[in-house]
Amino acid sequence: MRALVTGASSGIGKVFAEELAKRGYDLVLVARRKERLEKLAHDLSSIYGVAVEPFVADLTDFDKLRELVERFSDIDLLINNAGFGLISPFVEIDTEKGLKMVDLNIRALYYLTKEFSKKMVKRNGNEAGIINIASTAAFQPVPGFATYAATKAFVLSLTEAFSKELEGRVKIMVVCPGPTKTEFFNVAGLPNMRAKFIMTPEKVVKGSLRAFEKGKRTYIPGFFNKLLVFLQRFVSRELALNVVARFFYEKPEGEV
Numbered sequence: 553m554r555a556l557v558t559g560a561s562s563g564i565g566k567v568f569a570e571e572l573a574k575r576g577y578d579l580v581l582v583a584r585r586k587e588r589l590e591k592l593a594h595d596l597s598s599i600y601g602v603a604v605e606p607f608v609a610d611l612t613d614f615d616k617l618r619e620l621v622e623r624f625s626d627i628d629l630l631i632n633n634a635g636f637g638l639i640s641p642f643v644e645i646d647t648e649k650g651l652k653m654v655d656l657n658i659r660a661l662y663y664l665t666k667e668f669s670k671k672m673v674k675r676n677g678n679e680a681g682i683i684n685i686a687s688t689a690a691f692q693p694v695p696g697f698a699t700y701a702a703t704k705a706f707v708l709s710l711t712e713a714f715s716k717e718l719e720g721r722v723k724i725m726v727v728c729p730g731p732t733k734t735e736f737f738n739v740a741g742l743p744n745m746r747a748k749f750i751m752t753p754e755k756v757v758k759g760s761l762r763a764f765e766k767g768k769r770t771y772i773p774g775f776f777n778k779l780l781v782f783l784q785r786f787v788s789r790e791l792a793l794n795v796v797a798r799f800f801y802e803k804p805e806g807e808v
């Protein structure tokens with residue numbers, strides 16, 4: 553079995569790579585930071601005896617996406633994990649950066665999901681699967697984090713719908729983590745973010761792989777994250793919007 557993990561140079565993606573290597577998967581690891589990918593590939597292959605191929609790429613570059621699909625047509629498990637957010641009022645986000653976020657979080661994920669799922673269906677291997685990483689931000693609009701939340705809403709909606717279409721043929725799951733201890737908030741421009749219920753990437757990934765083995769369609773790691781998403785069903789969209797705005801827009805340095 554061979555898995556392809558995007559965004560494997562840090563955080564959740566790196567832990568996915570480690571956990572899958574432990575389970576005996578050969579790996580293709582994708583990200584932009586070459587040294588990190590090469591070191592991880594070397595470490596995992598020497599510890600677990602699996603074949604690990606680093607593929608250095610900016611996934612907002614469409615030629616690289618195409619090359620990835622052509623070179624690794626026999627992937628059994630795709631983990632679409634690469635993504636980033638920017639905490640800033642919508643009008644103030646640099647337009648190029650905002651579009652890069654859309655290109656990575658939506659366009660790259662869409663293309664890889666589509667092309668690899670076509671190949672998986674053709675090969676008719678019921679072992680094949682895809683895990684897409686969304687966020688708890690997918691469940692409501694987030695002032696101050698508007699583009700990011702909208703990209704993750706796309707990932708959640710798309711993945712749930714087409715996993716139903718491919719039920720019984722390809723296993724597809726969407727993961728919606730809440731705040732997780734990775735480089736995410738540094739990149740997002742909020743290095744001092746404190747969250748009461750922050751999770752480790754190890755917990756997020758181990759839980760995700762267990763849920764995937766059980767055949768879940770949607771997985772929200774952590775009791776508190778599940779509770780928050782559940783409670784949203786009982787409040788109006790306007791109230792949810794006002795509450796979320798307090799944390800990310802009105803005083804983004806506060807505690808979530």
Ligand SMILES: NC(=O)c1ccc[n+]([C@@H]2O[C@H](COP(=O)([O-])OP(=O)(O)OC[C@H]3O[C@@H](n4cnc5c(N)ncnc54)[C@H](OP(=O)(O)O)[C@@H]3O)[C@@H](O)[C@H]2O)c1
Pocket residue numbers: 558559560561562563564565582583584585586609610611612633634635636637656685686687688728729730731732733734735736737739
């Ligand atoms: N941490 C959280 O609180 C949290 C919560 C909910 C959802 N998530 C989601 O979880 C996923 C993983 O994030 P993380 O928390 O592990 O953050 P992270 O530590 O910042 O990791 C992000 C990964 O994406 C890669 N990446 C970024 N831009 C890329 C590009 N243009 N092309 C290729 N790779 C790129 C980065 O590698 P390079 O920089 O080397 O390219 C890195 O490996 C993301 O989709 C994120 O939205 C995170």
